[in-house]
Amino acid sequence: MPDFVWRAATATGKVEEGRLSAPNTAAVLKQLREQGLTPLRIDDAVSAGISGVTPRLPRSAGALSPKVRQSKGPVNAPDVLALTSELAIMLRAGLALDNALRVLIDMSHKPSVAALTQGVLDAVKGGTPLSRALAEHKELFGDFYINMVRSGEASGQMSAVLDRLVEHMERQRALRESVISATIYPAILLVVAVLSLIAMLGFVVPQFEKLFTDMGDALPLPTRVVMLMGQAFTQYGLVLGVIAAAGAFLVLRWFKSPAGKNWWQARLLMLPLVGRLALKYQLTLFSRSLGTLLGNGVPMLTALHIATETVGNAVLRQALSRVAPIVKEGGKVVQAIMATGIFEPLAINLIRVGEETGRVGQMMLELSNILNREVETGIKRLLTLVEPVLILVLGVLIAGIIVSILLGILSINDLAV
8 A cells, every 4th residue: 555645734724744554645635634634735655755845736636536526516505614614724824825726626525616616726826816706606605705805815814814704604504503403303293293194084094984984973073074084185185285285386486486585584573482583593694794794804884785685584684774874874883773673772782882992893793692592592492382382283183083083983882782
């Protein structure tokens, strides 16, 4: 097994060197990444010793090792996060931007990511600033990301700015994943409830139909209702399923339209418990984006416009869009925030303190942390309420069907006596 010499950067930017025995370059890349290292240079130990030159990661490493690029599909948010994190580490280790981009191309596990990075590298080699090169892929990076990179170029602290970007994106991802994870168990309970009802009405209830056929009106009312539901499900189940699927498709399609989205987002904020959580979740996005932008030297008006666009709820986005014009006309940020009517007294006081001390960005980040904790706590409390309710409803429905059948059986016994 051949030996390879490598040079890699740790998460703190420290450069380390070493020697590994592996079948090929791809195996070395895999081992280094499993150790939390970002490879900078890799070469065969024998050829490196003969030539006496510094080992260098070959441009063809990805092509020589097809196992490296097993992932398919377009570039997604996790890819952008990984790309940003690795680029920050390399710049912190002292690599030039173009060399760092070359290494990222060789390290890429997805052809789409490699193609994206190659395009950025070509633009940078042509004299285009990194922010402008990324602006060509605005649908992937967005205004927030591009303006952060632009501020890093202006301040000369690109690695520090990228570190903040990574922290911001990781917090955003963690918040989204906590919300998604919180809905998984209730969704499973709902699916189990629907499947249980289908099993009861489609398979269990029809087994008793022959037994109750001759009794007619002598059956108790609950039993007759359950029998009719079972007959309807057996005879028209497919039709009812198609109608339900078509209705769900049309409703979801309407919700995705501007009118439907606005209607749903407005009603969502009015719901008890859920509405407050949705509001705090969106304000967390706004606060963290605004605080991060201001902390990296982005002008207040630009930061307000970009942070407002990160809010997904159209109703809240419209309310927050009134903040920038008030500030532009000379008003204070806290006055503009109060005018929206969506911030709680704690948030207003934090912003007032930040404005008085010249630390609005820092206070917005503190506010985002507070709101984030409240959202996570609120989700946990909501789940403690939703889960037993779903279990109770499922139990009542199934118990109702069983009791109805038992009443029918008891009525047969009474008639026989």
